[in-house]
Amino acid sequence: MGLRKKIIRVKWLIFGNLFRLCKINSKKIVIDNFFGRGYGENAKAIIEELLKLDSNLDIVWIVNDSVDNSEFPNSIRLVKIDSFRAIYEYATASIWIDNVKNNYKGNKRKKQFYLQTWHGGIGFKRVEKESIDTLDSKYIKESIRDSGLTDLMISNSDWVTENYRDNFWYNGEIIKTGLPRNDIFFKDNSASKQKVQKYFNSDKKIILYAPTFRQYLDISEQTNLFSLNAKKLVEAAEKNFGAQYILVTRVHPNIAKDFKITENSYLKDGSKYPDMQELLVSADILITDFSSSMFDFMLKSNKIFLFAKDYEDYIKYERKMKFDPKKDLPFPFASDEVGLISAISTFDEKDISIKANNFREKLGICDDGHSAERVAKLLVQVMKGSNLK
Numbered sequence: 001m002g003l004r005k006k007i008i009r010v011k012w013l014i015f016g017n018l019f020r021l022c023k024i025n026s027k028k029i030v031i032d033n034f035f036g037r038g039y040g041e042n043a044k045a046i047i048e049e050l051l052k053l054d055s056n057l058d059i060v061w062i063v064n065d066s067v068d069n070s071e072f073p074n075s076i077r078l079v080k081i082d083s084f085r086a087i088y089e090y091a092t093a094s095i096w097i098d099n100v101k102n103n104y105k106g107n108k109r110k111k112q113f114y115l116q117t118w119h120g121g122i123g124f125k126r127v128e129k130e131s132i133d134t135l136d137s138k139y140i141k142e143s144i145r146d147s148g149l150t151d152l153m154i155s156n157s158d159w160v161t162e163n164y165r166d167n168f169w170y171n172g173e174i175i176k177t178g179l180p181r182n183d184i185f186f187k188d189n190s191a192s193k194q195k196v197q198k199y200f201n202s203d204k205k206i207i208l209y210a211p212t213f214r215q216y217l218d219i220s221e222q223t224n225l226f227s228l229n230a231k232k233l234v235e236a237a238e239k240n241f242g243a244q245y246i247l248v249t250r251v252h253p254n255i256a257k258d259f260k261i262t263e264n265s266y267l268k269d270g271s272k273y274p275d276m277q278e279l280l281v282s283a284d285i286l287i288t289d290f291s292s293s294m295f296d297f298m299l300k301s302n303k304i305f306l307f308a309k310d311y312e313d314y315i316k317y318e319r320k321m322k323f324d325p326k327k328d329l330p331f332p333f334a335s336d337e338v339g340l341i342s343a344i345s346t347f348d349e350k351d352i353s354i355k356a357n358n359f360r361e362k363l364g365i366c367d368d369g370h371s372a373e374r375v376a377k378l379l380v381q382v383m384k385g386s387n388l389k
Contacts, residue, residue, distance in 0.1 A: 008082050009104065015084055016106035019091035024111055026383055028058040028093040032103055034119065034253050036064030036081035038274030039071040042117040042154075042372075043097050045180035049376035051075060060089045066257065071274050094383055101128075101168075102142040108149045113382045115375075116150040121179050122159055122295035122363060125212075125319040129167040134215075134319060144169045154375055156182065158364030163322075175378070178371030181277045185299045186369025189281045196282040200268045204244040207237055208270070208283035212291045213252035214310070216317040222255060225309060229337060230266035236344040237285060241303075250279060252291070287340070290314070290321070294331070298360065299367055302352045306333040307340045330355035 029050070031043045039061065047059055059076045063069070069078055079086045090096065090105050094112060098105070099119040108114055120127065128135075128143060135143075147170040155161040156179040164174050184192065197203050211226050230247040237245045250270035251259045261269040270279055276293065280286070286297045289308040297304060306325045308314065315321060325333045330352055332343040 011082070011084070012087055012104060012106045015087045016091055019088045020107075020109060022088070022092050024094055024109065025058060025092050026094045027054070027056060028060065028089070029095040029097065029379070030060045030062065030089050030093040031097045032062040032081070032105075033099060035100065035103055036062050036067065037253060038063070038067045039076075040181075040275035040277065041099055041119060042180045042375075043099065044275065045183055045372035046097065046117075046375050046379070047076070049180075049372040050379060053376055053380055060093065062086055062089075068274070095379060098146075101146040102139050103146075104142065113151050113379075114149050115152050115154070115379070116146065117154055117180075118164075120292045121156055122365075123163075123292040124290040124294075124321055124323055124325070126322055127163075127167060127319075129169060130322075131319055147172075152378070154179070154371075156365055156367050156371065176366055177374040177378070178367040179296075180372035180375055182296055182299055182367045183369050183372050184277050184281050185296075185367070189278075192275075192278040193282045196273070196278055199273060200246065200248065200270075202246050202268070204246045205241075205284040206279075206282055207233060207245050207247045207285040207287060208279055209247060209249045209287045210276075210279075210291050210293045211251060211289045211308075213254045214314065214318060216313070219255060219258045222251075223259060226251065226259075230264070232337070232341055233287075233344065234266045236341045240345050240347060241284070243284070245284070248279065248283070250276065285344075290319075290325075294329075295363075298356060299365075302331070302349050302356045303347065304331040305340060305343050305347075306331055307335075308333075309335060311335055330359045 031047065033041045033043055050057055060079055061072060061076050062081045063078050064081050072078060079089055087106065096105065096112065096114045097117060099117045132140060147168055150170060150172055152172065153164050153170060153174045154177045155164060155174055161174050161176055164170060209228060214222050217225065226249065233247055234245045246268055247266055248268045248270040249261055250273065256271040259271055261267065263269055273279055280293060280297050281300065285303045286294065287305045287307050288294050289306065294304055306329065323329055334340040334343050
């Protein structure tokens, strides 16, 4: 553990215990999205539904220095991550919401409730207990501790429920509510699309390229790996689908800060955009490798292309897979740009749709546009002191 982390832990230990003497605010909810990232993910959808049910809630969102505060509605208070104020907010909130498991937040009090939404949902990669041989021992310890604090996990499928139970060191409640972040795919999303168009200053359709990060490669190696010939990809899509496109690259939050993209008329950088779901709902085509974004995007479209130049190296040096992208999935897979461009050029959605529908049914997905509403009602029960049902 580095010196900075040790200092943070000492702060939490001393002041966390001190602030435990303060009264818990039954209407306060503290949220952290990926170590202080912006206004997005499952928590965004949950909070928006909660505020419809009770506008007097005290909502605290933990943020880091890179966050654009203008993303947030005025009804949400912003508090800097790991500050003394953040420690106080955690100690006095009735509900915690987080989506990662190695985010230290002190000891939970008896009357506090912790909702762990996780950030993956259905996923390619083996995670947690299944990948224990590749995980850092400190992470494993923190993840097990986090699971011990957790009161509820939410799922959008039979597949996810089984994965949480088998691999997350978790024996508590799992409720199949659907994923709140996916409600956007079932509703009028014209405002989100306009917001995305304004951000990129373009009314062209979007090819979203969303690769996941590589622990076995440094940032320069990942930059080279994720470089695509945007012009050729765009031209292939325009020829087959009869529309104008831009390529938007969005890398994983773990490397977004250091990842550099040189934009041009074909290529835009989407890594700083705060809400991945708004990008997904605005995109016409998704290119990804092992990102769980595929399983979200397929709720709205079958225009999905799986692309990984380093597939063999990835499963050798980093993570084993729960799905073989070459055999188990209904979407085309390519290991080089020639194959990717060919797949885009020859894509026939009618040919894919039957396989994709069968795959969705096999997973037991329950997303229907009302997930955030269900979770919000559960949390209202918690704040009233009722048991979950």
